[in-house]
Structure formats: C-alpha cells, structure tokens
Amino acid sequence: MRASVLLEAGSVVMRDLDRPVPDRDQVIVQVAAVGVCGSDVHYFHEGRIGDFVVDEPLILGHEAAGIIVDVGEDVPSSRIGERVSIEPQRACRVCSQCKHGRYNLCVNMEFYATPPIDGAFAEFVAIQSDFAFRIPDSMSLEAAALCEPLSVGIWSNQKAGVGPGSRVLIAGAGPIGIVVAQVAAAFGATEIIVSDVVAERREQAERFGATRTIDPRAEDIATLELDVDAFIDASGAAPAVRAGIMAVAPAGRVVLVGMGADEVALPVSRIQGRELVVTGVFRYANTWPLAIKLASTGRVDLDSLVTGRFGLADVEAALDAATAPETLKAIVDPRA
Template sequence: MNSSLPTEMRASVLHAAGDVRLETRALPAVEPGQVLVKIAAVGVCGSDVHYFHEGRIGSFIVDAPMILGHESAGTIVAVGTGVPADRIGERVSIEPQRACRRCEQCKRGRYNLCPDMEFYATPPIDGAFAEYAVIEADYAFAIPDTMSFEAAALCEPLSVGIWSNQKAGVGPGSAVLIAGAGPIGIIIAQVARAFGATSIIVSDPVAERREVALRFGATEVIDPIAQDIATLNLGVDAFIDASGAEPAIRAGIFAVAPAGSVVLVGMGADDQRLPVSRIQNLELNVTGVFRYANTWPLAIELVSTGAVDLDDLVTSRFDLDGVTDALAAATHPDTLKVIVAPGAGTR
C-alpha cells in the first residue's frame, strides 16, 4: 500500500432501515489483482433508497452494517500485486461487481448471472458511499479527461439502459415504447436513440417527467391515465418497462407487434398477471434484466462521443454528511439523478 495514503477513511454506513451513520473505517485492503480508488462521485440508485427504507430487497437483507452506493467513479491511488503501477493516477468508472469467473454462467459470458457474484451495496458487500473503495482491476475502466466523474459514475445506470436495449433488439429504424420516465427510463430512451430507433414513445403519468423525456430523446410521450395504451394499436417492435407497475406492463404488452420483444426492467411486485394468450399467439419474446455484462466500453464511448448525455441528468449533489438527505432527494418527482461527492461540500 502507498505509504502516503491514510490508514482510515470516512464512510456512510447503513445499520438498519432508516439508520445511516457517518463513521470512520479502516482503509480497504487491496488484494492481488485489485485497485484502490479514491471515490469522486457516487450516484444514488433506487436500490439504495429501498435498502434505506426497508432494510432489504427481496432475499437480500441488511443484517450487518453496510456501505451503500454502487454507481461510482474516481481515481486509482494504489494497486495490488499483478496490476501495473502505471495505473495509479488513472481516472476510472467502476463496474461494481466481482464475478467468480469459474461457474457455467461466467464461462458462457453471462457473468451478471453468476451465483457467487459480489456486488457493491448488496449484502454483505460494501459499496462506495465512502472516500475509498476497492475493485478488481479489470472492472475499473479508464475514462477520457473530457468525461466528468459524475458522468463516469452514471455509466452504471447507463449500462442498465444499454443492456435493456440490447435485450430488446433495438436497432436502426426500431419503434420502442418505454414505460416510466424516471432516471432509468430516460437513460433507456437516450440509448434507444443512440442505437438508431426512430420512434421512441415514453409513457408516464407525471407531466413534468414526460417533458423531461422529450428533452432526452423521446419522439412522443403518452399520459397512461388519459389514454389507454393497450387500445392505441402502437405496434412497436419492443416494449421496455422501467416502471414495475402491473397496469403499465400489461398495456405495454398489448402495444407490441407480432414477434416483438418485451423487456422487464422496473422492480415491482414479485408476482404479476400477464396476458399469456397474447404472448403465445403473437410469439412475443419476454425477458427480464438483471444488471448487465460487458457494457462499460460502449457506455464510455456513448458518453464521450456525446451520443448520451449523463451530466444534465444530475439534479442535486451532497457530500458524505448529507447521505440521508441525498436518499430523501432521490424520491422527489422532479429528481433525475442525485450525486454524493465524498469530500465535497453539500450543494
């Protein structure tokens, strides 16, 4: 370890639902093949908010103190054995996972489905609401000097948008319907545009969010309260749900043309009713999305070329002292992305 580094760091630690504390922790040890990153920016995700309020997500239960935050970026300040020393000083975007690399899913390239995955801010793995974090060296991706740390951190939700569009088969000339104009829905719309979709329809019951969708790539917006999407005969090639709401999912399935794709991204109830006969009769391809795999190089390219705008998604910023406020701000309807900047002043 670099002798000029501190031995301790500040971290925002979740102890139980509603209980986040700013603490001093030992600097993480850097194992062989890993890098230590001084964290510059962390995006607040809906999962962070859910863990804060509920103390769990499905079978993942916070039963010991854990650092939240998995959308992160910063500068490499130390490297483990086997990692070139010239990576120190490199600005990086972090893919916040560590696959086993040995299981059948990993060997088939589906490492996001690795049963032994270690993922930032998923119990018991610590995340990045801290001054420093460690990650496998090949999950720390160099970014150009022109890319902000905030955009680099948001390459994580951008990867969800990339994976969703890839699963949906979106390409030049595609028509796609997206339910939900929250942060992920907006990013999915931007990626669809970057992939060449010519009709990008976004539905959301909130007027302000529909306006945002139009600014970020939507060619048309729909108020699902005022219009029944299931009866509009949209005939889209793909429907991507970023809401998790059963009515939106059912309506979206009725908007898809024969042999089209349905991709479920939003997290809703564990069990929902689907129009199975329509799925069968139209041979619709229905799939889910669980994180992503091999998306970071494309994410960085989309941002660095201006095809996707992540900087303008940031609506508020906080430091480690303000993590509780950041988690609250993320639930506001006029919020897109909240950033926690360790060491920075609250803004």
C-alpha cells in the same frame, strides 16, 4: 477513511473505518462521485430488497467513479492516477454462467451495496483492476459514475433488439427510463414513446429524446394500436407491464427492467398469439466500453441527468432527494 453506513432501515450514520487494502488483482479508488440509485433508497426505507436483507451495517452506493490511488501486486503501478469508472461487481469467473459470458448471472456474485458487500458511499473502495475502466480526460467523473445506470440502458436495449428504425415503447420516465430512451436513440430507434403518470417526468423524457409521451391515465396504451417493435418496462407497475405487452407488434420483444411485485398477471394468449419474446434484465455484462464511448462522444448525455449534489455527510438527504419527481440523479461526492 470516512464512510456513510446504513445501520438499519431509516438509519444512516458516518463512521471511521479502515481503508481497504487491495488484493493482488485489485486497485484502490478514491471515490469522487456516486449516483444514488432506487435500490439504495429501497434499502434505506425498507432494509431489504427481496431476499437481500440488511442484517448488519452496510455501505450503500454502487454507481461510482474516482481516481486510482493504489494497486495490488499484479497490477502495474502506472495505473495510479487514472480517472476510472467502476463496474461494481466481482464475479467468480469459473461458474457455468461466467464461463458462458453471462457473468452478471454468476451464482457467487459480489455486487457493491448488496448485502453483505459494502458499496461506495465511502472515501475509498477496492475493485478488480479490469473492472476499473479508464475514462477520457474530456469525460466528467459524474458522468463516469453514471455509466452504471447507462449500462442498464444498454443491456435493456440489447435485450430488446433495438436497432436502426426500431419503434420502442418505454414505461416509466425515471432515471432508468430516461437512459433507456437515450440509448434507444443512440442505437438508431426512430420512434421512442415514453409513458409516465407524472407530468414532470414526461417533460423530462421529451428533453432527452422521446418522440412522443403518453399519460397512461388519460390514454389506454393497450388500445392505441401502437404495434411497437419493443416494449421496455422501467416502471415495475403491473398495469404498465400489461398495457405495454398489448402494444407490441407480432414477433416483438418485451424487456422487464423495473422492479415491482414478485408476481404479475400477464396476457398469456397475447404473448402466445403474437409470439412475443418476454425477458428480464439483471444488471449487465460487458457494457462498460460502449457506455464510456456513448457518454464521452455525446451520444448519450449523462451530465444533464445530475439534479443535485451532496457531501458524504449528507447521504440521507441525497436518498430523500432521489424520490422527488423533479430529481433524475442525485450525486454524492465523498471528498466533500
């Protein structure tokens, strides 16, 4: 098969590799759509994210969907031909976190495009059968691929306790911020405030359901007395995190999604005095059925997030395009 391989920071090449062979519990998916994520861009430019370092060739891409073309011995052959969305992780299923249902925190996790596990910028991938979710015929394969960032949005809103009547502040109107806003609306939030320093991003947020947008350079969010029920940071910017915490009502929730500096100064007295719950997000667990339902019923619009399409030989161009302000989601089709 053909695959786009990251050799080192700044260097992506096409290679011919062996097509994967399924384990007993796996399926082989012919990849039809892969979304470009910020983590892919970071690996491409920096060669690492935190403790995860690219020290040998790596296939990027973890937002994936396609068609099952082969199955392992323990998987019914009737699954061949199914259109599926891939949950791109393999948990051990036996550690303490897995046993408690928090398999996203599995200490032995193998996650697509996280060294040393290869991702989906390739013609074929292997995944456990129960992590290949069949999608309805009405749902596009591009939308199926974007169930991965949608799952981040679902997990973030669940962590934030968003429900009918909630008032939510979201920092960052990039792809994740936009998805978080759409999920908040689907969960019943009645006020969805999105902040971003880029005008184009704020305009996009308004198109995707934000009831109000704020330019944090023009207005000091910390002093606006928003008193929202939840603040979800999708920016990773330290000033945005601090301002967002100051905008949360007593007993509210703060959810940190964006990846920024390893250490950030927080207004501890505010957190204590208002008994705020502050938590992080690390991927997701048990979100795919809901993601497919939200997308296939139109409660969340994933197809409109696609702002560019690229072939497998153009992965570097897709990675570059993902950094443009007007880009929401660049999609790679390995069949092209």
